[in-house]
Amino acid sequence: MSYLNLRLYQRNTQCLHIRKHRLAGFFVRLVVACAFAAQAPLSSADLYFNPRFLADDPQAVADLSRFENGQELPPGTYRVDIYLNNGYMATRDVTFNTGDSEQGIVPCLTRAQLASMGLNTASVAGMNLLADDACVPLTTMVQDATAHLDVGQQRLNLTIPQAFMSNRARGYIPPELWDPGINAGLLNYNFSGNSVQNRIGGNSHYAYLNLQSGLNIGAWRLRDNTTWSYNSSDSSSGSKNKWQHINTWLERDIIPLRSRLTLGDGYTQGDIFDGINFRGAQLASDDNMLPDSQRGFAPVIHGIARGTAQVTIKQKWV
Secondary structure: HHHHHHHHHHHHHHHHHHHHHHHHHHHHHHHHHHHHHHHHHOOOOOOOOOOHOOOOOOHHHHHHOOHHHHOOOOEEEEEEEEEEOOOOEEEEEEEEEOOOOOOOOEEOOOOHHHOOOEEEEEHOOHHOOOOOOOOOOHHHHHOOOOEEEOOOOOOEEEEOOOEEEEEOOOOOOOHHEEEOOOOEEEEEEEEEEEOOOOOOOOOOEEEEEEEEEEEOOOEEEEEEEEEEEEEEOOOHHHHHHHHEEEEEEEEEEEEOOOOEEEEEEEEEEOOOOOOOOEEEEEEEEEEEHHHHHOOOOOOOOOOOOOOOOOOOOOOOOO
């Protein structure tokens, strides 16, 4: 091998060794960087609203710091639909207060409002010690309870475990929410009449009027049915003008007994035999005061769900 070729071979060998050392150092630094990146906590830049985009004077712009945490609405009173465990409860004005950075705004619901929605306040430690008008920290006092406001649908979604709910039938409405209505008088009428003219004479005229009047005072309801009839004919002398009283009764609901009291003219219920008219007093049960699930056949099923679950009961796979 000549001297020139030997020098070229040695130079190429040295360059190859240098490249190997550089690649090895690069891979070592890459592995070390990946190890530190895996151990480093994830972080993201906080949102910041520059008030100078809205006005030249930053002092004239409202406080926008609440929106930096993703809070969509400021604290205040909003009219929302309240859903408890995916069931509609009511539509009312709810006051929302400022919560922590994770919760955003939280609803202010009193103990009476939660009890009316089915929460068993006695099963929650310390809830009955709160003032009547105090805001109940639902997610703090009730384990696994959640409260979320859907701003787009103006809907407040509440979830409460069944263990803290009262044992109520489906469709149950607390009696304290029942409303007998306003004091008022009412009058319904139905009038019909006709006139018949014969070519050979003997014209006749007929008229009929049915009056259904009533008076509501508190829980008492007074009702009366009266009719009036008129009949005249050229073939007969005179005309017939007659008032006839059908019935009058006074009634009211007896809520503790789930019954209705009737005084005056009435009729018996025809569950087994035909109804019979009477004049006197009657105390009879009223199925309209029962929940929908108890007006017919209502089986009772007991069980415990170990999480948020939906239980479906079927008969013959229907």
